[in-house]
Amino acid sequence: MSGRVSTAKGKTGAQKSRQKYQNTFAFKPDKNNQSASKIAALPAQGLCQKCLDIIDWRKRMSKYKPLTQPKTCLACHGKKIKDAYHVLCRDCACEQNVCAKCRESTEIVISDHKPASQRLREEQEQHQLLASMSERQRRSYLRKIARGDEDGAGKIAQVAADKEDGGWSDFDDDFDEDVEDDEDDEEEEADK
Template identity: 55%
Template sequence: MSTYENKATYRKGNNVKKGQAHQNTTAWKPNKNSKKTREINALPVYGLCQRCTDVILWRKKYRKYKPLTSVKKCTGCEQKNIKEAYHVLCNNCASQKKVCAKCLESKEIITEKEEIKSAADELKDEQELERMLAKMTLRQRRSYMRKLERGDDVGEINIDDLDDFDDFSDEDDSDQNDQDSN
């Protein structure tokens, strides 16, 4: 007899399994100060359906995510183009076939690669905003910040226009100073 047959139960009826023996009372928390954890959490998740995105986010949350160490071969074009862990198709093949890059099912893709900004892009945008705010007058700055808070479209404001405005305000100040001295 095999060991499996020895352990089998011969009880008739009422073969309902019991629940989990030990329930967790507190949630597991990874080491948040770990450099590796910060790097993994900074990696963007894109080109996947909702289910695959949830799976990847779960893996990141519970430290099960293993990033790629080298570039991986795409199953569609057979070239080494995959730079994201758990993906099977490269971005080009997935977008051409309109499928999820992980499960290969034609579901709605949550985020595309083009929609995600890198840290360098965000830093550049932030610096541009600070430069633009520095060129504004106090009234313009407050008006701009109110529009941002309301969610109004602020794309129409151009930095070049602010430069022109500053030039005019300097001329007005110099004219006023000339009048005061006379």
């Protein structure tokens, strides 16, 4: 059972040497692995988009090592960091208004604090919603989302939800115009 010896201790300091052996194939995270899903649910807060992406990547590739005990904050030197890969505690990151990992970016992504289970449920709801839409609705809806037009997307979602109650036909004329507008936009983009 020599393979179970922990090497985690002492690795938190300065950067360690490079990986000795490169993997010859991509690591596939085990979907049924309990700890993997637990890790995915761990919060990553007060980070810039770049650092958030890095941490998300680590989680996806099962390279995320959660902290076993609070880490020392580089600013206030308190043992207050509970999230792995962060170098500032939440208070200091907020106070300095910088990313809690790279300490450079001030473009902090507002973490919505949603647990993974809730996000999953919302994704499923979204899928159901899309499935209930007509092809045309779906295209328009996705385009509005991509543009950040939440009101427009919400309107379409509402129409799709009301469809069974007979609310759909009233809206149909408006909707055609909407779609035509969108398609014009696309042609303009293509001309560039």
